[in-house]
Amino acid sequence: MAHTEHKQSFLSKYVFSTDHKTIGAQYTITGLFMAALGGFLAYVFRYNLAFPGENIPIFGQLAANQYNTFVTCHGMIMVFWVAMPILLAGFGNFLIPLMIGTDDMAFPKLNMLSYWTFLISAIVLVASFFVPTGAFGGAWTMYPPLSVNGYVDPNPSFFKALFYGSSLMILAVALEFTSILMGGINFVVTTINRRAPGMTPWRIPLAVWFINIATVIFMFSVGPLVAGAFMLLFDITLGTGFYDPARGGDPILFQHLFWFFGHPEVYVLLLPSLGVLGEIIPVFSRKPLFGYKKIIYLALLSAVLSVVVWAHHQFIAGIDPRMATFFSIGTILISIPFAGIFLAFMATLWGGKIKITLPMAWALGFIGLFLIGGLTGLFLGSNAFDIYAHDTYFVVAHFHYTLFPDIFFGFFAAFYFWFPKFTGKELKKGLGYLHFWLTFIFFNSTFFLLFFNGLGGQHRRINNYDLFSNINIEPYITFEKIATISAICLILSQTLFIYNFIVSWRAGKKAEKNPWQANTLEWVADSPPPHGNFETVPTVYHGAYEYSLPNMEADFLPQNVQAE
Amino acid sequence: MNIFPENVSTYGQDIDQLFWLVLVFAGTAFVISVFILLYPLFKNHHSRIQRAKYITGEGKAHFKWVIIALCVLTMSDFIILFAEHHTWEEFETLPQQKDAEYIVTGRQWNWAFTYPGLDGNLGTADDVVIDEPNSELHVPLSKNVFFQLKAKDVLHSFFVVNSRLKQDCIPGRTITRWINFTKEGKYDISCAEICGIAHSQMRNFIVVESQEKYNTYIDSLYKQHSATAGGN
Amino acid sequence: MENQRSLSVPIIRVPQGRLAMWVLIAGELMIFGGLIACYLLYRLRYPEWADQAAHTSTLIGALNTIVLLTSSFTVVKAHEAANKMDLKKVVLWLSVSIGGGLLFLVNKGIEYTTEISHGFTFSSPHLQAGGDTIGSLFWSFYFFMTGLHGAHVIAGMVVMFLALLNARKGKNLHRVELAGMYWHMVDLIWIFLFPLLYIAK
Numbered sequence: 002m003a004h005t006e007h008k009q010s011f012l013s014k015y016v017f018s019t020d021h022k023t024i025g026a027q028y029t030i031t032g033l034f035m036a037a038l039g040g041f042l043a044y045v046f047r048y049n050l051a052f053p054g055e056n057i058p059i060f061g062q063l064a065a066n067q068y069n070t071f072v073t074c075h076g077m078i079m080v081f082w083v084a085m086p087i088l089l090a091g092f093g094n095f096l097i098p099l100m101i102g103t104d105d106m107a108f109p110k111l112n113m114l115s116y117w118t119f120l121i122s123a124i125v126l127v128a129s130f131f132v133p134t135g136a137f138g139g140a141w142t143m144y145p146p147l148s149v150n151g152y153v154d155p156n157p158s159f160f161k162a163l164f165y166g167s168s169l170m171i172l173a174v175a176l177e178f179t180s181i182l183m184g185g186i187n188f189v190v191t192t193i194n195r196r197a198p199g200m201t202p203w204r205i206p207l208a209v210w211f212i213n214i215a216t217v218i219f220m221f222s223v224g225p226l227v228a229g230a231f232m233l234l235f236d237i238t239l240g241t242g243f244y245d246p247a248r249g250g251d252p253i254l255f256q257h258l259f260w261f262f263g264h265p266e267v268y269v270l271l272l273p274s275l276g277v278l279g280e281i282i283p284v285f286s287r288k289p290l291f292g293y294k295k296i297i298y299l300a301l302l303s304a305v306l307s308v309v310v311w312a313h314h315q316f317i318a319g320i321d322p323r324m325a326t327f328f329s330i331g332t333i334l335i336s337i338p339f340a341g342i343f344l345a346f347m348a349t350l351w352g353g354k355i356k357i358t359l360p361m362a363w364a365l366g367f368i369g370l371f372l373i374g375g376l377t378g379l380f381l382g383s384n385a386f387d388i389y390a391h392d393t394y395f396v397v398a399h400f401h402y403t404l405f406p407d408i409f410f411g412f413f414a415a416f417y418f419w420f421p422k423f424t425g426k427e428l429k430k431g432l433g434y435l436h437f438w439l440t441f442i443f444f445n446s447t448f449f450l451l452f453f454n455g456l457g458g459q460h461r462r463i464n465n466y467d468l469f470s471n472i473n474i475e476p477y478i479t480f481e482k483i484a485t486i487s488a489i490c491l492i493l494s495q496t497l498f499i500y501n502f503i504v505s506w507r508a509g510k511k512a513e514k515n516p517w518q519a520n521t522l523e524w525v526a527d528s529p530p531p532h533g534n535f536e537t538v539p540t541v542y543h544g545a546y547e548y549s550l551p552n553m554e555a556d557f558l559p560q561n562v563q564a565e
Numbered sequence: 566m567n568i569f570p571e572n573v574s575t576y577g578q579d580i581d582q583l584f585w586l587v588l589v590f591a592g593t594a595f596v597i598s599v600f601i602l603l604y605p606l607f608k609n610h611h612s613r614i615q616r617a618k619y620i621t622g623e624g625k626a627h628f629k630w631v632i633i634a635l636c637v638l639t640m641s642d643f644i645i646l647f648a649e650h651h652t653w654e655e656f657e658t659l660p661q662q663k664d665a666e667y668i669v670t671g672r673q674w675n676w677a678f679t680y681p682g683l684d685g686n687l688g689t690a691d692d693v694v695i696d697e698p699n700s701e702l703h704v705p706l707s708k709n710v711f712f713q714l715k716a717k718d719v720l721h722s723f724f725v726v727n728s729r730l731k732q733d734c735i736p737g738r739t740i741t742r743w744i745n746f747t748k749e750g751k752y753d754i755s756c757a758e759i760c761g762i763a764h765s766q767m768r769n770f771i772v773v774e775s776q777e778k779y780n781t782y783i784d785s786l787y788k789q790h791s792a793t794a795g796g797n
Numbered sequence: 798m799e800n801q802r803s804l805s806v807p808i809i810r811v812p813q814g815r816l817a818m819w820v821l822i823a824g825e826l827m828i829f830g831g832l833i834a835c836y837l838l839y840r841l842r843y844p845e846w847a848d849q850a851a852h853t854s855t856l857i858g859a860l861n862t863i864v865l866l867t868s869s870f871t872v873v874k875a876h877e878a879a880n881k882m883d884l885k886k887v888v889l890w891l892s893v894s895i896g897g898g899l900l901f902l903v904n905k906g907i908e909y910t911t912e913i914s915h916g917f918t919f920s921s922p923h924l925q926a927g928g929d930t931i932g933s934l935f936w937s938f939y940f941f942m943t944g945l946h947g948a949h950v951i952a953g954m955v956v957m958f959l960a961l962l963n964a965r966k967g968k969n970l971h972r973v974e975l976a977g978m979y980w981h982m983v984d985l986i987w988i989f990l991f992p993l994l995y996i997a998k
C-alpha cells in the first residue's frame with residue numbers, strides 16, 4: 002500500500018477516487034450527461050407538440066405511448082438525475098470540505114460508494130428504455146393505479162413484472178435515494194465534525210449551511226416515500242393491493258406519500274442554489290451578506306414548514322376541503338421565509354459596489370426569473386384558482402420558471418464562479434456572456450408563452466390537441482411553435498458552455514489563486530486544490546462575509562486572516 | 566384578446582376574477598422586486614462607488630425593512646386567501662337545490678355517462694348508461710346539475726374547460742361536483758390526469774340545452790333504451 | 798493518508814461513527830414511521846382488521862419481544878466490555894446478541910409458516926379462513942412490516958458479526974458501540990410493531 006500512495010494510476014485518480022473533488026466532478030459530469038438526455042427527450046416531445054405527426058429530425062415518429070414515456074422520463078431525469086447530483090451531491094462534494102477547511106469528507110469510501118450507487122441508478126433508468134414494455138410513461142409522479150396496472154398482463158410473473166418500465170424506474174429511484182442518503186450522512190457528519198479550528202457555526206458560509214439544511218430536509222421527508230415506493234413495487238410485482246381500491250387499498254395514499262417527499266424536494270433542490278447565490282452576491286457587491294444569521298433562521302423555518310404543504314398538489318384530488326384550507330395557509334406561510342431570503346439577497350446589493358461579472362450575471366438572472374416562478378406560485382397556491390389551473394400548462398410554465406433558474410442558472414453561476422478554483426484556468430468571458438444572454442432569452446421565450454396556453458385551458462401530457470377544438474386554436478398553436486423553436490435554440494446554446502468548458506480547461510489562461518478577492522476558505526487553497534486541499538490547516542478568525550470593513554484598506558478580509 | 570376561454574358556468578366568473586386579483590398583487594410585487602433588484606445595479610455600479618457600505622443587516626435597524634416587506638406580503642397573501650375562500654366554498658359545497666344528477670365514470674379511454682332513468686334515481690335498474698366514443702352528455706341550462714364522478718380503472722380528471730370545473734376521479738370513490746351552466750352549447754369534456762396511452766384521445770361532449778329541448782332528448786333516449794331493453 | 802487525516806481538527810468531539818449512526822437511524826425511523834402511519838390510517842378506516850389481527854400469535858410475538866429486549870441488554874454488556882478492553886467478554890456478549898437475533902428469526906419463521914399454511918399470505922386477495930378481501934390487506938401490511946423489520950434484524954446481526962470479527966483481533970472496538978446502536982433501533986421498531994400488529998385485536 003505505502004509505496005503506491007503517491008503515484009496514483011489514472012483509475013485510482015479519476016475513476017475509483019475517494020477525493021471529494023473528483024467525486025464532485027463525477028457527480029456533476031454524470032448529471033450533465035443526464036441533462037443532455039433529458040434535453041433531448043424535451044426536444045423530441047416539444048417538436049411533436051408544435052408539429053404533430055411530422056417526422057422529428059434525428060428521431061422519427063413519436064408514438065403516443067412514447068410521448069408519455071418521454072415526458073415522464075424528462076421529468077424524472079431532470080429532478081433526480083440532474084438536479085440532485087449537480088446541486089446537492091455536486092455542490093456538496095465540491096464545496097463542503099473546502100469551505101469548512103478540511104482535507105476531505107468524513108467517510109471518503111462511503112462517498113465513493115455513494116457515487117457508484119448513483120451511477121448504477123442512472124444506468125438502470127436508461128436501461129428501462131430498452132425493456133419490452135419501454136420506460137415508464139405514467140408521469141413522474143407515478144400515481145397508482147396507472148403505475149400498477151398500466152400494462153396489459155393482469156397477472157404477470159414476478160420476473161416479468163420486475164422488468165417493467167415502472168418497476169425499473171422505482172428501483173432506479175430507490176438506488177438514487179440510497180446514494181443521496183449515503184452522501185447526505187457524509188455531508189452532515191463532515192460539517193459537524195471536521196471544521197477547521199475557529200469555524201464556529203455562525204462562521205460557516207451560507208452555501209454549506211444550505212446544503213446541510215437541504216440534506217436534512219431530504220433525509221426526513223424521503224422515508225415515508227421509500228416505504229410507499231416499496232408498496233408500489235409489491236403491487237406491481239407480487240400482486241398485493243396496497244393501492245388497489247378493489248381490495249381495500251387507496252390510491253390517494255400514494256399521492257400523500259409522494260408529495261410528503263415531493264414538495265420538500267423542491268426546497269432540497271432550491272436551497273443549495275440559494276446558498277451559492279449567498280456566496281456570489283456579497284463578493285461582487287463587496288458588502289457583507291445582508292442578515293446572514295436571519296437568512297439561516299428563515300431557511301430553518303422553511304425546512305420545518307416544508308412538511309406541512311404537500312397536499313396543495315392534491316387540491317382537486319378530492320381531499321377534505323378543510324384540509325385544503327389548512328394546506329393553502331401552509332403554502333402561503335412557506336412562501337414567506339423564501340421571500341425573506343430573496344429580499345435579503347437583494348438588500349445585499351443596496352449600498353454595495355457592484356461589479357457585474359459572469360457569475361453575478363447568472364446569479365441576478367436566477368433571482369429575476371425565480372421571481373416570476375415564485376409569484377406565479379401565488380396563483381396556484383390559492384386553491385380556488387387551482388381548480389382551473391391545475392394540470393395545465395400554467396403549472397408547467399410555473400415550475401419551469403422555478404426549477405430552470407434553480408438548476409441551470411444556479412449551476413452556471415457556481416460553475417463560472419468556481420471554475421478558476423477547480424481547474425486553475427480562466428474561462429473565456431465573451432463566450433460566457435453570449436451563453437448567458439442566449440440562455441436567458443431563449444428560456445423566457447420558451448416558457449413565458451406557455452402561461453397563456455395554460456390559462457387558455459391546454460391541459461398537460463397531451464401529445465396532440467387535434468381533438469379539442471376549443472383549445473387547439475390560435476394563438477396557442479403559434480405559441481407552441483415559438484416555444485418549441487426557442488427550446489431547440491435553448492438546448493443548442495448550451496454547446497457554447499461545453500465548448501468554453503473544454504477549451505478553457507485545456508488552454509485557458511492561468512487563473513489567480515483568489516481571482517474574485519473572496520473571503521471563504523476555498524480561495525486559500527491552491528488552484529486546483531491538491532489531494533488534501535490545504536498545505537496547513539487554516540485557522541478561522543471571523544465570518545465569511547467581511548467585505549469593505551471600515552478602518553481597513555483592503556475591501557475584503559479572508560476568513561483565515563486576522564484583522565489588524 | 567381574452568386570455569381565458571369562454572366561461573359558461575356560474576362560478577367560472579369568480580375563478581377568472583380571482584386570477585386578476587392575484588395578478589394585481591403578484592404584478593405589484595414583481596414590479597417592486599425588479600426595481601429593488603435593478604436599481605442598485607445602475608446606481609451602485611463599481612465605477613461610481615468608492616467603497617461599499619459595511620452593512621451586515623443583523624441589527625434591527627436594517628433588517629426591519631425585510632420584516633416590513635414580509636408583513637406586507639403576508640397580509641396580501643391572506644387577503645388573497647380570504648378572497649378566494651368564498652369561491653372555493655362555492656365550488657366545494659353542493660347547492661341545496663339539485664335539479665339533475667348524473668354519474669360520470671372515467672375509464673380507459675372514454676367518459677361513460679349514466680342517466681337516472683324514468684324513476685329519476687341513480688343506481689336503479691332503469692339507469693341508462695352511455696359509454697361510446699364521442700358520446701354527449703345532455704344537461705339542462707341554468708339548473709344545478711350534479712355529477713357523481715367515478716373512475717373505473719385508473720385516475721382520471723373530469724375537466725370541462727369552459728365551466729372551469731376540474732375534478733380528479735378516483736377508483737373506489739365517488740366525488741360529487743356541480744355546475745350551473747349559463748349558456749347553451751356543446752363543450753368538450755377532457756381528461757386532465759394522465760391515464761395511459763390514449764389519454765389525449767379521451768374527449769367527450771357536454772351538451773347544454775334549454776329545458777324543453779333537454780326533455781325531448783331525454784324522452785327519446787329513455788324510449789329508445791326501453792325499446793332495446795324490452796327487445797332483449 | 799494518515800498524516801493528511803490528522804490535518805482536520807474536529808471541534809465537537811462526537812466520534813464520527815456515532816454521529817453517522819444517529820443520522821442513519823433517523824432516516825430509518827422515518828421509513829418505518831411512514832409505514833406505521835400508513836398502517837394506522839388503514840387500521841382506523843377498517844375496524845374489521847381486528848379480526849385478522851386475532852390470527853397473529855401473541856405468544857410468539859411476546860416471546861420475540863423478550864428475546865429482542867434481552868439481546869439489546871447483552872449488546873450493552875458487550876459495549877461495556879469493549880470500554881474495558883475485555884475482548885473475550887465482548888466476543889461472548891456479541892455472540893449472545895447474535896444468538897438472540899437468530900432465535901427471533903426462528904420464531905418468526907415458525908409464525909410465518911403457520912400463518913401461510915392457514916392461507917394468510919402477502920398478496921393473496923382471498924383468505925381461506927373467512928374474512929374478506931379487505932382483510933387480506935392487513936396481511937400485506939403485516940408481512941411487509943415484519944419482513945422489513947426482519948431484514949433489519951438480519952442486517953443488525955451481520956453488523957454485529959463484523960464487529961465481533963474485528964473485536965476478536967482487538968481492533969475497531971468502537972464498532973461494537975455502533976453495532977449496538979443499530980441493534981437498539983431494531984429493538985425499538987419492534988416495540989412499536991408488536992402492539993400494533995399483535996396486541997391490538
